[in-house]
Amino acid sequence: SQQGEEDPQALSIQEGENATMNCSYKTSINNLQWYRQNSGRGLVHLILIRSNEREKHSGRLRVTLDTSKKSSSLLITASRAADTASYFCATRFIAQGGSEKLVFGKGTKLTVNP
Amino acid sequence: DGGITQSPKYLFRKEGQNVTLSCEQNLNHDAMYWYRQDPGQGLRLIYYSQIVNDFQKGDIAEGYSVSREKKESFPLTVTSAQKNPTAFYLCASSILWIRGEETQYFGPGTRLLVL
Secondary structure, three states, X not given: OOOOEEEOOEEXXXXXXXXXXXXXXXXXXXXXXXXXXXXXXXXXXXXXXXXXXXXXXXXXXXXXXXXXXXXXXXEEOOOOHHHOEEEEEEEEEEOOOOOEEEEEOOOEEEEEEO | OOOEEEEOOEEEEOOOOOEEEEEEEOOOOOEEEEEEEOOOOOEEEEEEEEEOOEXXXXXXXXXXXXXXXXXXXXXXXXXXXXXXXXXXXXXEEEOOOOOOOOOOEEOOOEEEEEO
16 A cells, blocks of 8 residues: 555654654655644645655744655644644655555644643 | 535434535635545545546545536535445545645545434
């Protein structure tokens, strides 16, 4: 399966600490995206990193991409209770037949304790 | 206020019944998608549409049907052939793919339960 796999499945930290989530995938990608989902809600796009980029920042978010290891990490600095959510990586790649696909992983459930 | 709306928030299905989930967007996006999410799982693609009157099967289309008669609307019908329909259903939309960099905008979801 091309599906990205997040690690860890669940993460619990204290407010103010940094949270790091990892995503591994199996085949070449065009880009990798991270999304956030609050409990019982839809997903919200956080950041996109292209296959030729190594690092990207957006506010308290830092994403890295290592295409040689087929992995990405999402770092949330100075976490807040409001960051409590599930975080999903999604990889875009060209499937058999030439169609583009965006495939989501199973997510990391982050809990930030006040 | 632009965005994607899904209704209803909760839907109950009786055995043998077809039910339809609504998805509407006013973002003027060309592409629309339906995903299914089971507890502790990622999203699995049911159907997608890149243009009006055209749609493609995703990874788990069996037991589902869709239509795309208008650009802003992409309803999903869960038919009686879907034997395990209990799940959280998410609709999304995006600008038609340009260099593969479009991001998807999601609705708030519909939770389908079987009576």
